[in-house]
Amino acid sequence: MLRKKTNGEGCKVIKNIIFDMGNVLAKFDTARFCASRVRSRRDRKIMQREVFASIEWSRLDRGVITHEEAIASIQGRLPEKLWHYADWLVRHWYDHFEPDQTIERFIGALKKKGYRIYLLSNAGFDFYKFKPSLGALRWFDGEIVSADVHLLKPDRQIFDALLNKYALKAEECFFVDDMSLNVEAALNIGFSGMIYRGCVRDLAAGLEKAGVSL
Structure with a gap:
């Protein structure tokens, strides 16, 4: 203490x-949240890093970027097969807020x-x-x-x-x-x-x- x-x-x-x-x-368990949608363990780690440990996430918290801007920026670092995961995680993260x-x-x-x-x-x-x-x-x-x-x-x-x-x-x-x-x-x-x-x-x-x- x-x-x-x-x-x-x-x-x-x-x-x-x-x-x-x-x-x-x-x-708020980001690993569990990613696992709820992303099957591959490797891809889960990528999504945790590129969404929840990203500059875009901080900018969303700061209120200076929109969902659309954040998603587009994050997707620019990802293979196309992961784009829909990035979109869903950014828009629905609070679904796993307990x-x-x-x-x-x-x-x-x-x-x-x-x-x-x-x-x-x-x-x-x-x-x-x-x-x-x-x-x-x-x-x-x-x-x-x-x-x-x-x-x-x-x-x-x-x-x-x-x-x-x-x-x-x-x-x-x-x-x-x-x-x-x-x-x-x-x-x-x-x-x-x-x-x-x-x-x-x-x-x-x-x-x-x-x-x-x-």
Whole structure:
């Protein structure tokens, strides 16, 4: 668990808990997603690399490229037999987004304790298509989605966008994300936080160590 303390004042007073989305609020397994359509193991690896680890994917998350532009660019690197897979994966990736009901209940309990809950996610405009399926979001007080602000974690500016939009203080925020670079970025601007590895029990322990009442 990663957190910071104020100088000589012990643990910070946490009032706001900020969650990432993919592999926190919902499971997103790109290998499994590719395997649902692509039979060849070799081709699955190609699709994972050329779609989900691509510049085009980052640009979709940043909100500066359309599906059509992303697909055309990705297809330009692929043999023609894989073009239809690229098209389908880009347009339907959220079909394999699996909301986590355990963390949904946990967030509900945090909300009932009086904590304010926010979303900070790298996600394209497709977010608004599957947003209604994420039951946990009913507990949230606000959100920053990368495509809307044309910024990506771990850029400091996206954290500043969250703080400014909701008038939050970094030292009163605890950030939960599955990526170490994103958590480190949050710590560097004064947040507390931890890397989420899929275990709500570990998350509860980390929050309690930071002074969150559960």
